[in-house]
Amino acid sequence: MTDYLAAVVAMLGPAQNLYADPAAWDRLHAELGIELPTDYQRVVDAYAPIQLNGHLHLDHPATERWNLGQNIRDTVRAWSEVSWDDLDPDEDPRLLCGLPELSFGTRNGLWPIAGTDRGEMLFLIAADDRAPWLLVEDGEGGWARYDMSFAEWLYRYLIGEDMAGPNTSAFYPGPVQLRRPPMTADERPEPWNGPDRGM
Numbered sequence: 001m002t003d004y005l006a007a008v009v010a011m012l013g014p015a016q017n018l019y020a021d022p023a024a025w026d027r028l029h030a031e032l033g034i035e036l037p038t039d040y041q042r043v044v045d046a047y048a049p050i051q052l053n054g055h056l057h058l059d060h061p062a063t064e065r066w067n068l069g070q071n072i073r074d075t076v077r078a079w080s081e082v083s084w085d086d087l088d089p090d091e092d093p094r095l096l097c098g099l100p101e102l103s104f105g106t107r108n109g110l111w112p113i114a115g116t117d118r119g120e121m122l123f124l125i126a127a128d129d130r131a132p133w134l135l136v137e138d139g140e141g142g143w144a145r146y147d148m149s150f151a152e153w154l155y156r157y158l159i160g161e162d163m164a165g166p167n168t169s170a171f172y173p174g175p176v177q178l179r180r181p182p183m184t185a186d187e188r189p190e191p192w193n194g195p196d197r198g199m
Helices: 004-012 020-033 037-045 068-080 095-096 150-158
Strands: 050-052 056-058 110-116 120-124 135-138 143-146 177-180 190-193
Touching: 004 037, 020 068, 037 056, 056 068, 068 110, 110 135, 135 190, 150 177
Parallel strands: none
Antiparallel strands: 050 056, 050 177, 056 110, 110 120, 120 135, 135 143, 177 190
């Protein structure tokens, strides 16, 4: 069985852990009322805030800029204002996922944990006592369900699989491109590449 967290780290390179802070995660979990998956926390601590392959953004709970908690709050607020009553059945995430209702930032609701500059939004669903799974909106009203861990989803995203529904791959051959966003007004983005991955 593949260790997807190890496979992701192998593609991204040695962990930076610039902002790793267990207390920041404790505060975020207390505020949210849920605990985000361990593999997600490990990737975020190792690299975030970061942009991967020019599209996927991961924020961190311990930073003032690119703050994960603030991003979750803002995204939950925005998505909670959307009317979900007049969706076509083939665009209704409730039918796709067997959800009795569609809510954001609630105990059994959708939690935004990552997004892309292409408009895709990755939601964690930690409902009931099942293992967490992911629901991705493609930026145009299409939804796709992924019954897998965040690390597996990220691994598959980075190797170029369709991870926001059909025809959504964002594959770039060669090493993964990483870009740290500026943390102050005076800084510039810091780009670098992960190790060679034979792709």
